[in-house]
Amino acid sequence: MVRETNRHFQFDWITIILFLLLVGFGWVNILSASHSGDIINYFDMSQPFGKQTVFIFLTFALIILLLAIDAKFYERFSSIIYIVSMLSLIGLFVFGKNVNGATSWYAIGGMTLQPSEFAKAATALAVAKHISDLNTNINNLKDQIKTFIIIIIPAFLVLLQNDTGSTIVYGAFFFVLYREGLPKYYLTIGISVIIIAVLALKFGATIASSIIGVLVFTYHFFNKKKITLFQSFFVLFLSIGISFGVKFFYESILKPHQQDRISLWLRLEKDPVKLEQMKQTFAYNLNESEKAISSGGFSGRGFMEGERTTGKFVPEQHTDYIFSTVGEEWGFLGCSLVVILFVLLILRILHLAELQKSQFSRVYGYGVASIIFIHFLINIGMVMGLIPTIGIPLPMFSYGGSGLWAFTILIFIFIKLDSNRINEW
Template identity: 70%
Template sequence: MYRENTRRFKLDWITIILFLLLVCFGWLNILSASSSGEIVSYFDMGERYGKQLVFMLFTLVLIILVLSIEAKFYERFASIIYLASMLSLLGLFVFGKHVNGATSWYAIGGMTIQPSEFAKFATALAVAKYISDLQTNIKDLKDQIKTSLIVLVPAILILLQNDAGSTLVYASFFFVFYREGIPQIYLIIGLILLVLAVSSLKFLALPTAIGATTIIFLHYFFIRKRKKQIFQPILISVMSIGLVFGVQFFYKNILQKHQQDRITLWLRLEKDPVKLEQMKKSISYNLNESEKAIGSGEFWGKGFMEGTRTTGKFVPEQDTDYIFSTVGEEWGFLGSSLVVILFVLLILRILFLAEQQKSQFSRVYGYSVASILFFHFFINIGMVMGLIPTIGIPLPFFSYGGSSLWGFTLLLFIFIKLDSNRINEW
């Protein structure tokens, strides 16, 4: 009996240890970023490090709950969990709290809950459920459209709440679809669309449209030599032109001023060097201070709670979106490399386990977890280092926030539970 119980509760402790290292190291950096170097009271609920510690304690309860539920529950009730999550996103339009320009939170007592953080694992479950259905063929166009709609619904709802950063995360599901067998042409089309979108902003819409149309017709008539297939190149050209002018319209009429400025600065769309420098100073304060903080840490760092820019509050939102700058200043290149290595190891471990799964549902869900974590990790660190435009998304398990920590914990530990079901099968 003892051996049976031991086998039944066997878990992948490598993944769990990586998770614990990230959460604990993240809390140390939140402590530095939200204090001013004075003596701290760890459970001070007036400070963010105190609140985060309480969030971590509740996380342990959440982990126990997730692991105690039968693994089949997540597959059986995936659709219901997804529907409940979408209803919570819809409810924000009526009951949501407006914070920092976005209506993404419910105010419950003295705390706020962000449903978009929980929508990620709900969407991952729904995608895994649909793709693993025996009647689903991901190579069939009809099923590709249905699967895409599962992802697009929460993405659109979150975008309408003016949370562009969280919306972009849903692009990570493309990697999942690609792993499950969608044609390679979609990857090529995606890259072409990205090039057209950037080109339409950088070189204007009309020259980009003319260039794209010319290349399409040259490809069909001179390279592939299919002169009789006139309808196909015309259709692709019309779609390309629509995309090019659509991106311009979205950039000028849909995006808010600060979002336009970030893209303008990233692509250097402003030709006047004086105006460009003024724009850089006005909208890149966070980024400039973040880069200075990281650079000042050099190789070894200044030491825990010894970062002058961190304790001096030079970097706004340093315990949330810019938490990595705290690592760079106080722990230096060595500590920053350690954080990157931990994330890479975690993501690779999840991918490795996903490939070991015996059910397609568990494999698809595992790839969804890895893709979402990679997207957050890549975007957040790239943003802090100035490699990509500023996009407000947290660093998983690291940034301050109860919703973020709980959402990522649910995302990860549901997969750990699914994997334990594989390990403990007779």
């Protein structure tokens, strides 16, 4: 730690308060979702709420440490932090513990630690360091490739651990790169691939290709100066390749349970009886989660009064499905409060990021906001059945020490960087 002299710091208390509100309300819902019988000791380490209490107390110590370190430390040592984080991911293939089919944890005594959670912060620091380098030009293909490699390495290592949810989170860095000047055609390509993939799965590769063909040539004939006939045919053949490639990937590469999740999301099964059977067999958690949320009504059933929550109808409700507890016990009002808190936190971080004098701090701030946004969007969408089921926690809300500490590190490094803004030229 570098000693700081003649410096002034002003921490953003709005961000800190929003963080604390989310952590506190999260703990209340973890307590409701995980308790069994009378609660005698809130530090009961045999219960998830007891462990989370300890995790939260340790979080305050972590916050003090993060804010005590010199702000320049995070920029100077970002590369080392990134390398150490990647080594921790690689080490899982030798020393990792398999939990629910994913080898993503280190067993330390009676606890587990998930390095993929911390790798997000390390990657955000590395991306910020690379982009803010004087020799980096994000419009240059060579620098784009270097940036993509920094992001792809942890994503690939996490994917090999069979943790698809955490892998998808790395797509959040696209927003960061776009803010820093990544050419717009990347955005066009990304959105187009997603649309083609959904069309191919929903209607078949042939129909999807036909739809894309009609759109491409309609665009060509009405905008002759913007796209040539050769470009139209190139886009068409590329779309056909993507359509049939996605269909092949879905049928031959994805595992059966992954196919079932996508099938349920897109309603590929037309028979209502078979569809309901699939819900009960392959999407039990989601089915019960939707019932719990819908039963909450406008104002909810009340704290610890949710029948589906107290009855443990939703498996592992205190982790990825914690939002269903909010829906049942706090209703539409409680759900709206949680959404508003997350939106305010994300907007506040983006606002502070734009105020930064240092490009490193700005890029890192956008990385923090983007990661939180993707987690927030996917988790709540998953719990409500709006997107396929993906194992991903709700930031600061779901049970788990690794997740809580990782988001604490993400947010409070940025708070420290922002506090140093008045000392920068």
